[in-house]
Amino acid sequence: MSVGMRPLSLVEFLELPETEPASEYIDGRVVQKMSPKFQHSVLELELPSAVNAFARPRRLGLAVPELRCTFAGRSFVFDLAYFQTDRIAYGPDGQLLNDVFLPPDLAAEILSPGQSTRAAEARLRFAVKNGVRLAWLIHPRSRRAKVFRRGARQQSLSIGDSLDGNDVLPGFKLPLKTVFGWLRRENIS
Helix, strand or coil: CEECCEECCHHHHHHCCCCCCCEEEECCEEEECCCCCHHHHHHHHHHHHHHHHHHCCCCCEEEECCEEEEECCEEEEECEEEEEHHHCCECCCCCECCCECCCCCEEEEECCCCCCHHHHHHHHHHHHHCCCCEEEEEECCCCEEEEEECCCCCEEECCCCEEECCCCCCCCEEEHHHHHHCCCHHHHC
């Protein structure tokens, strides 16, 4: 997408109406996210709930799905964005600010069928390089996850492992068995 014959600027992108599914701004290009499938949607509902069940009673922060975060010249809509309490922006009236122009402390992406693993990993690597402290890539089909942290090697997790909050959510552990259990019949009804 471009305005006339020139590339679209970030400012011009942010003035465009939102799309469904959301569009992101990456390297001067507008890239529309994949439409979520049922498994993706369930994980996108449950994952922030699990993070919030741990973080909110401790007043550590807030996790939300599908939040646009604009930073480092790009604009992403992460499946989960978590901000520690002291990094949540409020206006003078005490209300949350709608537009977020900083990286979340934790970003998570849930891979949809047909979505490029390589592209999702590249987005999360960029995010971590530019301020996101912890990133998770959840693979529902393979029942695996990848963890990205600044200054650390990418970590691959399998069903016997747990997502760890590291220093972003100290003490948080979420077994992948639980994450992928959310997709099972006995856990739906």
